Structures are given as structure tokens and as C-alpha cells.
Amino acid sequence: MVSFSIQVLVALLGAGAALAMPVEEKRQDAACTGPLVRKAWHTLTDTEKKSYIDAELCLMKKPSASGLRGTRTRFDEFQVAHALKTEIAHFVGQFLPFHRLFIFAHEQALRKECGYTGAQPYWEEGRDAGAFSKSILLDPVLGFGGNGVGPNKCIQDGPFANYTNSLGPGYLVQDHCIDRDINDLFSTTAAAATVERCLNTTTYLDFWPCIENGPHGAGHGGIGAQMLNPVSSPGDPIFFLHHAWLDWLWAKWQAKDPKARLTDMGGNNKGVLGGVFGGPSSPGFGAPGGPGGPGFPGGGAPPPNIPGGFTPVNLTRPNDVPEPLVIGDPGNTTTLSHLLYLYGMTENRTIAEVMDTKGVLCYVYDS
Template identity: 55%
Template sequence: MRLTWILFAIITADAAPVHNGERAACTSPIQRKAWHTLTREEKKSYIDAEKCLMSLPAKLGLAGPRTRFDEFQKIHVLHAPLIHGVGAFLPYHRYYVQAHETALRTECSYAGAQPYWDEPRDAGNFSKSILLDPETGFGGDGVGPNNCIADGPFKDYMNSVGPGESITDHCIDRQINDCWSEGAAQKNVDACMKITTFESAWNCLEGMPHRSGHRGINGQMMDVFSSPGDPLFYMHHAYLDKLWWQWQSKNLSSRLNEVTGPNQGTFFIPGGVNGRLPIGSPNGTIPGGPNGTFPPFGPFPPGNGSDCNPVPGGFPGFPRLPPPQNGPWIKIDGDPANITTLGHVINVEGMIPNVTIKDVMDIQGDVLCYEYV
């Protein structure tokens, strides 16, 4: 653990401390860029670093993973029911992507920053995205009875974690759906940016922009537990983090301290097979309601995917974790009852040191030090 702290300190060394209660500032933020803007050499460097993580042996002692890459997937599996449909959704995934970036830089000699997928560029046409190029990207669609990706740098990688919470060997699978990817359109992002409160903005961002990225790729990316088994996960969630930072920056002094919501959401929906549930709810909504449950996603402009054919397999749910109405709650360190606060502890199983939500509200503060360009 001491070595982990030292490496994390090195990677965030340009972050300055808070003085007199003022916002901390990092002096030399690394630049997270859109994949579309990277040079061929920059793309290769990132892909090589990801393949490096896939070659390094696991070391956290978690059940299932063989490699460091698998360990990231397992961490997401372990925490999935408490990091979706909850107030910690955006902060947790911000720090989770940071942990991945840190591993690339400290363990795999990667000199760049985590790139992101500028998804509105490809909305409605994910199948033609340059991210799926077999030579300079992540490979294309799945083929055959198991929908395994058949080209690109990750075609032969075998996940040892998933589907869901299971531990099995399986390929990285995709079933790209251009219709569902229409929800990544800029108009849906713009709808979220107009919202003025964190709870509604988080609800909006976790809705159409988030779900469309997962639905558009489908396959493993549609598994709420084990979706990080597809390397596209980190491109997608870096993009979502960019959107949250864009929203925060509209009123930074206030929004650096604004977080709320339940710690246990309503991704429990009865029915389905192996935790995978049918999607077909109208207007892109998921049932929700009062008493600490997660409200419906939206509203969104037309073109939200509600007229698309159902995604095969449906949407993974959490059949073992119904949202309690009045408790007892699963205790989250740093939080009272079922309320997400700035003191909420983000646990990444020792991949990098645990922090609080307050620590990651600012991407150019005393813990994080990056910017989006």
C-alpha cells in the first residue's frame, strides 16, 4: 500500500494544496484529448499501454482476475450495485477512470492522458466510428454465435470476469446498434447542460448520454457489472466525465460542492434472466419514484432511441439488491443513512488510495490534475 501511495503522489505531483479555504489548483494538468484528434503514434501508444495492462499479472488478490486489466473489471463488478443510479455515480466513475489512467502511466510507461470518445461526432453511426478501426482503434463489431470481436488489437483477449458477477473465460463481445447510438446526439447533451441542479443534471447525464454509449456498442458494454471488460468503457466514461466537468464549469464556485442523491438506487427491477432485463420503457425512462428511489431519466428531445428495436439481452439489473424504502441501508463510509455527501468514501479496492467525493469534485485540485481539450 505504501508503494501505491508513492506512485499516486508522483502521478498527481503537479496538484497544489488548498490555501486559506480557496480552490486548490494543479500547475501542469495533463490533457485528455478526443480520440479523433490523436495522431497515429498517440493512438498506438495508448493501445500498447492497454495491452500492457492485459499482460501484467493480477496483484490485488481478488477472486477471478488474471491480469491488472481484469482487476479493474472486477472492482467495477464488486461495486456496481452502489455506483449506478446513485448520487456517487459521476464521482465514482471519475475516480475509477483516474485509477485506470494512473495504472497506464505508472505501470505501462504511458506518457499521455486518458483519451475520450467524442460521441456526438458518431451519434447514429457508431459502426463507422474511427474508434472501431482495426488498425488504429479498438477493433470492430462482434461476429459469430458469441459476438466476439474479430479484428483489432484486443480480438484474442479473454476476459476472466463476467458476464455479470460470474467468473468465466469469455471473449470481448459487441453487437453494435446504430439506432441506439442516436441517443448520443449533441441535442441530448445540450438538454443536460441546461439543468441547474446536480441531482437533475446527474440524472440526465446518467440517462441518455451515458446509456447511449453503452447501448450503441452493446454486448459486454451493456453489462452493468462487467462492462469494463471492453476497453471502450474507459473512452466512454472519460467522455461522460468531460460532460460532468463541462456542467460543473458553468457555475464552478457552487458546483464544486454540489452533490446529493441516494446511495442505493432503483436498478433493481423484478424479472429478467441472469440479471439482464428488457429495456422497452417509453421515452427512455426507467421506473422510479419517491422515498429515496431514482427518478426517471430525461426528459430528452425526440430521437432518444425509444423507437429502436430492443437490444438483445436487455439491460442488466441487480436482482439481489432491492432499494429499501426506509432502511436498513448498506452503510457507506462517510455518509449518513441513504444520502450521498461530500464525505462519501470512494473505494477502488487499493488500486489507488481511497478518497472522498469532495476530493474529486475538482479535476484541477489537490488530488486530480487534468483538463479536457
């Protein structure tokens, strides 16, 4: 508990420092020359795939130094940092910027701490829509291994089969395998028509819920098990390629009208939680057939064939996890001044700073 409080304090101090400097001034400091180029997994060479997997395995071996609850390794720290932000990073305006910074922090850790020289790859899920079970991503040698098996749905093969997560499902601190429960029906949410519908929106207020309730659900629901848990899903390394895909979609959408869309932000800071991740009015992670949820059009009934139903377990924040704070954004509307803090996983940034991937983050996508 004590170490956790220190983490919060560090986050708050970081917030103060970030807010002390005017946003515009900080942005101009960022001269992004030679951006990293993020590529789709299926376009990587075997050597590139292997080097990414090796770097992830390296993070899984590096001891945790943060004191974040339950962590043993650097990889665990990403999972826990995500868990601690779950409530204010989903079904809110910061959904896309938060995950952009989160994936960036992971990419930086691979590069700075594990000798990785590539960029964060993304999983172009549209290629595998309706057939995740056959995706090359699940290759046992040059991929992330296959489906889970048995009552615990533990993955059986691939480079990550022997990893023991220290957190999850939800906020629980307990050892378990990386599990999967692949659902090809759910993966249809990655289909081109769903993606196109989002890309054809013209405001962030339409684009973000379209993505969060649509394509976002493909990777989470299609891979299932841990990936379907909104708190602990980064315990499966596929998470990072899934969210990089969503980030790619956001960048593509922004590039259609950069003048307007590189500053287009909005949405609620808080408010749709408590029942969001389960329960009858839940938007869930987007069911086939359309987006839904409080304030979003369409309604979002879970598909009937998810074993055990759609409600992920253990979503009640335990007493030793403080409520995450909204910093720099006093109202309930998400603005560019909103501070994204990541419990020390990377430098805290305002949303303004991460709007353009060619700013302080300095990366682009291959297409």
C-alpha cells in the same frame, strides 16, 4: 473468499484514514500544477493512439496482484473492482464521482505501470451519434477493433481481439472473448440535443440522472454485449473512453458555474437497485426518447430492436460477493463526505476530493 475479505478490510482501513483528516485540509494540500490534458480520441495523432493502445495491452499482460475474485491481469482487476461496486455506484449520487475516480485509477495505472506518458483519452460520442458502427474508434489498427461476429459476438480484429476476459457477463467468473453487438439506433442517445439538454440543467440532482439515463446509454447500448452489462462492462477497453466522455461532460457542466457546481452533490446512496438493471420499471441505460427510471422523469422503455431484449444477464450478486458498503455517509443522501473506495485500485477519496478535476486528481480537458 479469504483474499476478498482482506480487500474489504483494506478498503475499510483506507476509509478510516481518509476520514481522519478533515476534507478541507486535504483539498488544500493538492497543488495541481501542470495538469494532464485529456483529449478526444479523434484528435490524437497516430502515435498517440498507438501509445495508448500499447499501454492498455500492457495492463492486459500484467499479472493481477490483488487477489480480487477471478482476476488474472491488472486489466481484469479494473473490471472486477467495478463489478464489486456496481450496486452502489449506479443510479445513485456517487455515479459521476465514482466513475471519475475509476477512470483516474485506470489512467494512473497506464502511466505508472505501463510507461504511458499521455492522458486518458475520451470518445466524443456526439460525433458518432446514430453511426457508432462507422466510428474511427473501431479502427482495426489504430483503434479498438470492430463489431462482434457469430453467436458469441466475439470481436474479430484490432489489438484486443485475442484477449480473454476472466469475468462476465455480470458477476460470473468464466473465460470469454471481448464481445460487441453494435446498435446504431441506441447510439443516437449521444446526439447533441440530448447532451445539450443535460448541460442546460442547473443542479446536480437534475444533471446526474440526465447524464446517467441519457448519454450514458449511448456508449453502453451502442456498443452492446459486454458494454451493455452494468456489472462487467469494463471488460471492453472502450468503457474507459466512454466514461471519460461522461466525465468530460460533467466537468463542462461544472465549469459553467464553478462556485456552485464544484460543491453541488446529492442523490440517493442506495435505494433504486434491485430491478434497476432489468425489469419493467428499469431505467436501464437510457433509451432513445428520453431518460427514465424510478424517480426520474420520462420513463425509459428499452428500444424494441435490441436483440434478446434489454435485460442484461447474471446481475444477481453471488454469495461470495459481499454487499458493497456505503462509507462516510450515514444517511441516504449522497454528500461530499461520501467515501469512494476502489478495492485498492487507487487511493480512496471522498467525493469532495474529486469534485474539482484540478484538485488531487489534477487533470483538465482539452475543450
